[in-house]
Amino acid sequence: MKRLFVVLLLCLTFTLSANVYADQAIYQPGPTPGTDVWITDTWDYGSDYGVDDNKLQTGGYSDWYHFLIKFDLTGLPQTATSAELWMVPFSRGDSSTLVGMPIDLMTTDWNENTGWYNTVLNGTQVGTLSTPTLGYWYVITFTGIYNGWKNGTYPNYGFRFRASGNNNQFTQFRSSDYSYAPYRPKLVITYDGANLQFPLQYSNPNWTPYTAPITSVFDHQMVTPYDFNEPAIVRAYTGEIADYLGYPSDPKCVSQTSQQPFIVNGNYVGATSCGGVYYLSYNSHPGFDYPVPTGTLVYAAAAGTVTEIQCTSFPGLCTDYGRIRITHGSGYSTWYMHLSQQVGNLTVGSVISKGQVIGYSGQTSPVYVGPHLHFEVRKNDGTFYGRPVDPYGWKGEWNTDPYRVDGKDNVCLWETCQWW
Numbered sequence: 001m002k003r004l005f006v007v008l009l010l011c012l013t014f015t016l017s018a019n020v021y022a023d024q025a026i027y028q029p030g031p032t033p034g035t036d037v038w039i040t041d042t043w044d045y046g047s048d049y050g051v052d053d054n055k056l057q058t059g060g061y062s063d064w065y066h067f068l069i070k071f072d073l074t075g076l077p078q079t080a081t082s083a084e085l086w087m088v089p090f091s092r093g094d095s096s097t098l099v100g101m102p103i104d105l106m107t108t109d110w111n112e113n114t115g116w117y118n119t120v121l122n123g124t125q126v127g128t129l130s131t132p133t134l135g136y137w138y139v140i141t142f143t144g145i146y147n148g149w150k151n152g153t154y155p156n157y158g159f160r161f162r163a164s165g166n167n168n169q170f171t172q173f174r175s176s177d178y179s180y181a182p183y184r185p186k187l188v189i190t191y192d193g194a195n196l197q198f199p200l201q202y203s204n205p206n207w208t209p210y211t212a213p214i215t216s217v218f219d220h221q222m223v224t225p226y227d228f229n230e231p232a233i234v235r236a237y238t239g240e241i242a243d244y245l246g247y248p249s250d251p252k253c254v255s256q257t258s259q260q261p262f263i264v265n266g267n268y269v270g271a272t273s274c275g276g277v278y279y280l281s282y283n284s285h286p287g288f289d290y291p292v293p294t295g296t297l298v299y300a301a302a303a304g305t306v307t308e309i310q311c312t313s314f315p316g317l318c319t320d321y322g323r324i325r326i327t328h329g330s331g332y333s334t335w336y337m338h339l340s341q342q343v344g345n346l347t348v349g350s351v352i353s354k355g356q357v358i359g360y361s362g363q364t365s366p367v368y369v370g371p372h373l374h375f376e377v378r379k380n381d382g383t384f385y386g387r388p389v390d391p392y393g394w395k396g397e398w399n400t401d402p403y404r405v406d407g408k409d410n411v412c413l414w415e416t417c418q419w420w
Contacts, residue, residue, distance in 0.1 A: 023411050025076055025411045025412075026186055026412070027398050028187075029399075030184065031176055033072060034177065035070050035112060036056055037056075038057050038065060039051070039067070039119075042064075050068075052112045055172050055175055056174070057172040058162060061167070065170070068106070068110055068159070073149060077189050079147055080190065080191050082188075083187065084187065085185065086139050090134065090172055096170045097169050099164055099165050100128060101128065103126060104123030104159065105145060106122070108122040123157075123159075128164065173185065194330045194391070197302065197355055199299050199300070199301050199336060200292060202297075207290075209391070212290050214268050216280075217288060218236075218237060219282075222284040225285075225388055232246055232252070236268075238263070240263065240280075244257040247275050253274030253279040253281040254280060272370060273370070288375050292371060294371045296373070298359045298373055300326055300353065302326070304326040304329065305326065305351055311324060311340075311359060312341070312342065315360075320364075324358055332386075332389070333378045336375060339359040342359045389405055390410040392414070393410045393417070
């Protein structure tokens with residue numbers, strides 16, 4: 001689904017979303033943590049409360065409707081470079097037309113039991129939004145308000161959406177109670193962080209994180225990297241689970257109970273040594289494997305300093321895992337493994353620029369899955385190697401990532417993050 005951007009014209013500072021992102025956190029709560037409700041001034045729908053169902057609506061036909069929405073910001077970044085509210089508009093299927101929406105920053109707290117249109121709820125109008133376009137995400141940028149909520153300048157009581165007219169005019173969005181999770185309201189928060197470039201410029205057009213074939217994924221069910229004695233459950237960042245029928249020649253490769261192929265980002269090919277797309281390989285894997293021929297150029301995902309190198313500038317002389325490790329000022333390090341050769345006479349302490357060629361891919365892997373680049377990201381946590389994190393983040397429902405980082409879901413670290 002496409003997206004339509006709307007910017008609140010406030011006296012606060014707002015930042016428009018750029019095409020290049022730093023770290024990105026997506027918060028898209030379901031029915032239990034989600035807090036949103038719509039209210040009418042004429043009919044209580046059989047109760048004394050607002051209506052907490054699968055839609056949010058504003059407008060009316062002589063009567064008036066409005067809706068309220070707020071998010072628990074616990075665990076989200078303290079300071080955003082961009083904060084956006086994304087909602088999906090949909091048609092009522094009747095003769096009504098869409099309507100513009102005055103939006104209020106709420107100064108009175110409320111909950112989903114708040115009732116009757118005439119309940120006193122105070123708010124300050126901060127803008128008037130244009131009518132949405134069906135078939136597009138409706139995206140509201142509110143960076144200044146988000147940062148104000150996080151630093152305590154304003155209490156976080158959310159927003160109220162009213163209507164500019166009520167002559168059979170209605171605007172409807174999906175709510176957090178909607179059955180199809182990808183269409184629920186979500187916050188998209190970007191902030192200064194890793195901002196990683198994809199380490200391979202291969203094929204035509206060049207691969208991105210979401211078009212490159214993947215043979216092995218980051219295992220979100222992992223406790224200790226490469227601990228093959230952990231329960232044989234592998235979980236991709238999309239939430240897909242492999243928990244059944246280990247591949248006959250390699251029990252580390254497991255299928256899902258339904259024995260259907262895995263999708264991951266639409267380009268999962270699986271390792272041929274594990275039976276391809278019907279298996280996730282392998283248990284407790286802390287990175288991603290991208291199949292490329294030996295000798296493919298490998299690029300630094302971000303600027304930094306070489307802190308480990310197991311390759312010389314001569315072909316075929318990479319040792320151990322053929323690893324180059326680069327530590328970045330963002331608090332992360334990136335690992336490039338199974339290389340056949342380095343480029344540039346690199347040594348520990350060499351300063352690297354983003355996009356610099358650092359080596360050639362190879363097959364220095366202890367597990368035969370064919371030539372590939374193993375790419376891994378680690379968060380510096382005071383230990384020598386740091387803690388593995390998933391650069392794709394976590395695409396499942398918020399707060400359900402089984403591999404938690406600092407008590408939070410994994411966040412997307414790519415330059416450009418792609419979600420539903």
